[in-house]
Amino acid sequence: DIQMAQSPSSLSASVGDRVTLTCRASQNISDYLNWYQQRPGKAPRVVIFATSNLESGVPVRFSGTGSGTHFTLTISSLQPEDYATYYCQQSYAIPRTFGQGTKLDIK
């Protein structure tokens, strides 16, 4: 299985901050990397697919980069609704695997 490692596991930041979350794959997954946002008690929702593509309806302050084994999700200016847990997920191989998440909370 391809292991997905996210860092940091938690991050405190203020409204308006620029934050970058990292995801590393245990092997080359090209650009087959998705990011999901999960608010407490809710289902995950996709924010970025295929490394850098913004899902419809997601604010442009979200962006994704990377390739191979190293990927990042950046939020350019944190808004109150962005406080959530973010998961990366590889779609390169079966089984589809997720990272353990980065919890973003208010500083």
Added chain:
Amino acid sequence: QLQLQESGPGLVKPSETLSLTCTVSSGSISISHYYWGWIRQPPGKGPEWIGNIYYTGSTHYNPSLKSRVTMSVDTSKNQFSLKLTSVTAADTAVYYCARWGLHNVFDIWGQGTVVAVSS
């Protein structure tokens, strides 16, 4: 807009079979190029992919669960289902159904259903 809704018992006894159904509304399950999946999330942990099914019945399962998992689809009811046998406390989780879309991503999710395994 397409919606998914999970249904099934919230409590299952150890060694028994967990059975869940996902009902797809405002759209057809019999659409080319889309798969339908199950994902679970134990308390405080990241999601775990269980498997995907195509409307023809073709399946892909997580090897770690493959011996205990069966997924099926009922196109006449616009539903797909999950059966997980011989459950233990480790199977306690929120279970989600979701659509695996054209961009190789789970793009639409159900709200999730809590399943606890306990005697």
